[in-house]
Amino acid sequence: MYREAPTDKSDWWELYEPFEETLSDGSTILIPAGYVTDFASVPMLLWSIFPPIGKYNRAALVHDYLYDLQYKQKELGEKEARKFADDQFLFLANKINSKDAFRHFIMYLTVRIFGFYAWRATKE
Structure with missing residues (x-):
């Protein structure tokens, strides 16, 4: 469904x-x-706890x-x-895997x- 994107950033993926x-x-x-997409934008320092790519890829993609x-x-x-x-x-993360609901909630809070930084960056 996705492959590494042809960009200079190795952490971006393209839907095929x-x-x-x-x-x-x-x-x-x-x-x-x-x-x-980069799926979940997680600082590298936290990848061992919240990997940027995982079971919740569909949720992050959407x-x-x-x-x-x-x-x-509008x-x-x-x-x-x-x-x-x-x-x-x-x-969607909970729909994919309800057993990780607490982890998803922490990600949601983050x-x-x-998220307003990314939302606002889209406007520019």
């Missing part, structure tokens, strides 16, 4: 086929082939895509749209606290 996922509100999102689109920002406003995207990470 479209990916579809159902969100918590029942809507479906289609991520096109060619989309590039989260990155929603951020890049600034999905639902409808909900910036704060609520960003929260919706963050909530999708938690929803995204809630620091």
